[in-house]
Amino acid sequence: MLQLISLLVENKPGALMRVNGLLSARGFNIESLTVARTLDPELSRISLVVDIEPAQRAQVIKQMNKLVNVLQAQDLTEAPAVRRELLLLRVRSTQENRAAILKEAEIFGARAVDSSTDGFALEATGDPEKLDEFIEVMKSYGDIEVTRSGLVAVSLEAKKLKLAPPVKKDLEVESQSDGVLK
């Protein structure tokens, strides 16, 4: 069953490897994955869709929360959240159907981002099902090529971010003291 997970991670080399490794070690296939910096440049947001057996879903979230580079892992599969995906699509067109393609794109809220004598490059956002439909429609006009971003999501619930506080390291002077000062 597909599970949508949103992770806030430290923007460090290896952070993605740890998340990915946790899934691949259990033989779970990642359907889509996006990573980008957040407002705080030291943090990144990962949105990932992964095929996980229902019995293992809670365990996977717990294991992700255990990763040192992960600040928060949330299961958004059934949580209130906005989910969107970006689609870039190139469609070859004939001289006759150019207007029809643009009209169809408009219905789906897509827009042309490049135009040439061969056809158009179109950009659309929406939920995956809507994008599937858009792709089906565009196929009927000619050869298409598609790149999808994978799902990105934002939770609609304000979940408080719990962080671990800094840990003091005793300074040399203290550890070398003769016990009088302490």
Place this chain on the structure above:
Amino acid sequence: MSGKLMNGARILLECLAREKVEVIFGYPGGVTLPLYDALYDDAMKHILVRHEQNACFAAEGFARATGKVGVCLATSGPGATNLITALVDALMDSIPVVAITGQVSTKLIGSDAFQEADTFGITRPCTKHNFLVKKLADLPQAIHEAFHLAASGRPGPVLVDIPKDVFQAEMHYTPVSSIHLPGYKVYTEGHAGQIRRAAQLIWESERPMVYAGGGILAAGASDELRQFVEKVDTPAVTTLMALGAMPSGHPNYISMPGMHGSYAANMAMTETDLIIALGVRFDDRVTGRLAAFAPHAKVIHVDIDPAEIGKNRAADVPIVGDVKKVLDKLNEALAEAPQKLEKNAPAREAWRSRVNTWKREHPYDADFTSPQEIKPQHLMAEIDRLSGGEAIVTSDVGQHQMWAAQLIRFNHPRLWINSGGLGAMGFGLPAAIGAQFARPDKLVFSIVGDGGFQMAIPELATIANHALPIKIIIMNNGHLGMVRQWQELFYNNRLSSVQLDSFPDPEKLAGAYGFKGSTVDSPLQLRAALEAAVREPGPYLLNVRVTPFENVYPMVPAGGAINEMVLGPVQPVEVA
């Protein structure tokens, strides 16, 4: 800039000194040359082992014997890859280890340079966390973070990979005053409401029992555990990882549960109405067939790792916390209302007496009196007699491990040292090296099979080198005994590649390293041979020829429920 100008190698040693590291087990190589140069005139003790895997096993032995972080050191490429088995071993058993590896210079990383391996990538799933330090400025932080991660929460191995040019670079060093790992959250206190609910379940229970594991050792909670067990007057089992967490002779103690656990432990686990699980993970070797495990029981599960709770068995009362603190609070809650504990006292007393009957009527296989051949159980009983519950015993993996766990008593935690989760052969001997360095005052037995011993033979040199008075006891049955047992029982006795011929002459072998060794094969001489080994001031290699076809019982067949134990050979062998 303030601080003394130092190179990375010296800064690393400063950081280790600040972490109060006493000893490093390691093996040098090309990229760690700058570090070994710094070690040349440093106060840090470095023990040169004969294989990197054993450096990490020795660090584990040190950590398991003390609870302190064990430290090992290896070079890049093959040095780092040789650590893998021992890192996973430490991960499986939650043992605090910091492994430091050299890496090729930063400019060469990714170029297939000589002795380059992607240590950071390879060790990611083998460690609790790992670091690749590409700038000297980041080194002190990484080292202190590594020690913090290794020792706190659920302990585990942490690896720090350091390129050669980082060892060589210089900077003005100022000790770091704090570290910050915002994503590393450890909950130690235990939820007050859940602790109250736990007390309630204990009050209501008629057949409670304690199932305690390695978490008790990690938290240093043996005293609290004993208080709790005595207060509730419940039967208690400890897992293979936690032998000694309860003194073996304690009246409430009924040994370990699971595949080769005691009859009483497995029956009690099956009949109990409340499992109080303390620092355990419901491992498959303990639970047997999970669906049939403890069918009547509610579960209170205390663990510092939230991911362990509900992983294999759902918990009625989950408590995330340090088991020492939680037990303290539970003990307090129980003390506040002694009358509530009284209510079910008669039922609990009947339960205790039932469990005691199981314990009395089904001790571990005790028939080890064969006039011709030494029975493995006889060997363990004799070692037990010499130890009196006080010696450190490291074991390897297999039949001897199970017999030792069953028959040798431990009065304290951290005396029994074995590879539990991973079951890594070759562990016993190097672990004894680490344990003996940690506890020079202690008698250390390293009980190994003839298989695992031969995986670790190079370390005889390390033992000889430092004249470590380890008593190496080889339980020699000429076979990979546990695999042979399974082939006999489940593969029609088709013994495939389990016979270990050409075992070296132990006296000559030990002699080649400059210490004493001998073989004993008569039950009548066994005691004297063991006593002679213990009397010897230095190391001793005692090869004990035991009867080759003995099987470990009780045994829960794979996939069986733990109350479906096989208690002994199905058809007793007729003695002519």
